[in-house]
Amino acid sequence: MGRTSNAKERILDSAQQLIHARSYSDVGVQEICDYANVKKGSFYYYFPSKQELTLAVIDHIWDQFQVTLQQTLNSHLSPLERIRHLPLMAYQINSLNINEEGKITGCPFGNLATEMSTQDEKIRLHLDNIFTKIVSQIEQTLKEGVQCEEIHPIDTHSTAQAIFAYLEGIILLAKTHNQPEMIKALGGHITQLISPIH
Amino acid sequence: MGRTSNAKERILDSAQQLIHARSYSDVGVQEICDYANVKKGSFYYYFPSKQELTLAVIDHIWDQFQVTLQQTLNSHLSPLERIRHLPLMAYQINSLNINEEGKITGCPFGNLATEMSTQDEKIRLHLDNIFTKIVSQIEQTLKEGVQCEEIHPIDTHSTAQAIFAYLEGIILLAKTHNQPEMIKALGGHITQLISPIH
DNA sequence: ATTGTATTTGACTGATCGGTCAACTATAAT
DNA sequence: ATTATAGTTGACCGATCAGTCAAATACAAT
Structure with a gap:
C-alpha cells in the first residue's frame, strides 16, 4: 500500500504558493512540478487534471484558513470585538x-473566484460553498451579539454577507495599492455595517 | 495620413469583451485577432505588446464607465440618494x-486588478489610478452631502474608499454566486458606511 | 525468488503562447 | 507615372501549454 507519498503534498504546497502569488492561468503544470521537484508524469499519477488539483488546493487552503478564522471568531472577546478583529486578521x-x-x-479565494467563476463551473461552485461557510460563521457571531444584546436586532444573514463582502473589497483595494496597511485603515469602518437599517 | 482604420477599434472592442468575459491570461492575442477579423501581423502593427493593448483596453473601458458614473453621481438627487444609487448602477x-x-x-477593473496586480506593475499602477479617480468622485459627492448637512461630518476620504471597497466586494460575491440580484440586495447596506465613527 | 502493486521517469503529442518580419497591397500626394 | 507612406498578410520563431503513456523502478507480501 505504501504510506502516503509526500510528492502529492509537495505538489499541493507548490501549487498553493504559485497560484496564490500569481494566478491559475499564469501558472503551468510544468512549473508547479519543477517547484515541487516532481516529474510531470507523477503529477498526473496523483491528479487527473489541473482542475482537480485546483479543487484540492482550495480545500487545502480552507483547512488552514478555517483554523485562523475560528481563533478570531471564537476568542474570549465580545462578539462585536471579534468582528472588529476580522480586518486585523x-x-x-x-x-x-x-x-x-x-x-x-x-485573498486566495477571492483571487480564484474572480478569475475562475466565469471559466470553470466546478471551481466556481467550490468557492461559492467556501464563501457560504465563511459567511455563516460570521453570522453565528452576529447572532451571539444580538442574543447578549451587544448588537441591535438586525438581519444577521445579509449583514454577515455585507461584512464578508467588505473584507474582500478592502483586500482588493490594498492589493491594487500594494499597501497592506489599507486593510487595517479601512477595516475600522466594518462595524458600521452592523446596525439596524432604519 | 489615412483616416484612422477601424481595425484598431475592432481589436480594442474584441479584447475588451473577451478579457472581461474571461481573463487576461486566458485570452490569447490570436483569439482576439480572430474575433476582430484581423491578422496577428496587423495586431502588432497597432499595439507593441499584449500589455500595451491591455492598458489601452483599460482606458477604453474607463472612458465608457466614467460617463455612467457621472450620470449617477451628478444626478438631480440628493448626495445621499446618489450614493444609494451606486449599487443599482x-x-x-x-x-x-x-x-x-x-x-x-x-467589474472589469476589479477583475484585472485581482489578476494582474502581482504580475504586471504597469497595469497595477494604471488600475490603481482609476480606483483613485472613482474614489475621489465618490468623495466629492460625500463632501456635498456634508456641506448641505444631509450627511454628518465624516472622514470623507476613507469613507469614499470604504464605499468603493464595499461595491467591489458585493460584485465579487454576486459573481461567485452568479446572481446579479445580490448586488441590489447587499447594496442596501451601503449607506451604513456613511456615519461618524463613534 | 516471485509476484503484484505503487510510484517514478522521460520522451512524446498536438495545440497554442507572445512576438517578429519580409513581402505585399492600397492609398494619396506630387 | 513615381514616390512615399499606411496598412495587411502569412509564414515563421522558440517556448510553453495540458495531457498521455509505455517502460522502468521501488517495495511489500508471499
Whole structure:
C-alpha cells in the first residue's frame, strides 16, 4: 500500500504558493512540478487534471484558513470585538503573504473566484460553498451579539454577507495599492455595517 | 495620413469583451485577432505588446464607465440618494454583462486588478489610478452631502474608499454566486458606511 | 525468488503562447 | 507615372501549454 507519498503534498504546497502569488492561468503544470521537484508524469499519477488539483488546493487552503478564522471568531472577546478583529486578521495574513516581487497577494479565494467563476463551473461552485461557510460563521457571531444584546436586532444573514463582502473589497483595494496597511485603515469602518437599517 | 482604420477599434472592442468575459491570461492575442477579423501581423502593427493593448483596453473601458458614473453621481438627487444609487448602477451594468455561458462577469477593473496586480506593475499602477479617480468622485459627492448637512461630518476620504471597497466586494460575491440580484440586495447596506465613527 | 502493486521517469503529442518580419497591397500626394 | 507612406498578410520563431503513456523502478507480501 505504501504510506502516503509526500510528492502529492509537495505538489499541493507548490501549487498553493504559485497560484496564490500569481494566478491559475499564469501558472503551468510544468512549473508547479519543477517547484515541487516532481516529474510531470507523477503529477498526473496523483491528479487527473489541473482542475482537480485546483479543487484540492482550495480545500487545502480552507483547512488552514478555517483554523485562523475560528481563533478570531471564537476568542474570549465580545462578539462585536471579534468582528472588529476580522480586518486585523486579514491584515496579518496579507502582511505575511508577500511574493518575491514584494507584492501582497490578496485573498486566495477571492483571487480564484474572480478569475475562475466565469471559466470553470466546478471551481466556481467550490468557492461559492467556501464563501457560504465563511459567511455563516460570521453570522453565528452576529447572532451571539444580538442574543447578549451587544448588537441591535438586525438581519444577521445579509449583514454577515455585507461584512464578508467588505473584507474582500478592502483586500482588493490594498492589493491594487500594494499597501497592506489599507486593510487595517479601512477595516475600522466594518462595524458600521452592523446596525439596524432604519 | 489615412483616416484612422477601424481595425484598431475592432481589436480594442474584441479584447475588451473577451478579457472581461474571461481573463487576461486566458485570452490569447490570436483569439482576439480572430474575433476582430484581423491578422496577428496587423495586431502588432497597432499595439507593441499584449500589455500595451491591455492598458489601452483599460482606458477604453474607463472612458465608457466614467460617463455612467457621472450620470449617477451628478444626478438631480440628493448626495445621499446618489450614493444609494451606486449599487443599482452596478446591478444594471452586471445584468447586461452576461457572457455566453450565462455568467456575470463582474467589474472589469476589479477583475484585472485581482489578476494582474502581482504580475504586471504597469497595469497595477494604471488600475490603481482609476480606483483613485472613482474614489475621489465618490468623495466629492460625500463632501456635498456634508456641506448641505444631509450627511454628518465624516472622514470623507476613507469613507469614499470604504464605499468603493464595499461595491467591489458585493460584485465579487454576486459573481461567485452568479446572481446579479445580490448586488441590489447587499447594496442596501451601503449607506451604513456613511456615519461618524463613534 | 516471485509476484503484484505503487510510484517514478522521460520522451512524446498536438495545440497554442507572445512576438517578429519580409513581402505585399492600397492609398494619396506630387 | 513615381514616390512615399499606411496598412495587411502569412509564414515563421522558440517556448510553453495540458495531457498521455509505455517502460522502468521501488517495495511489500508471499
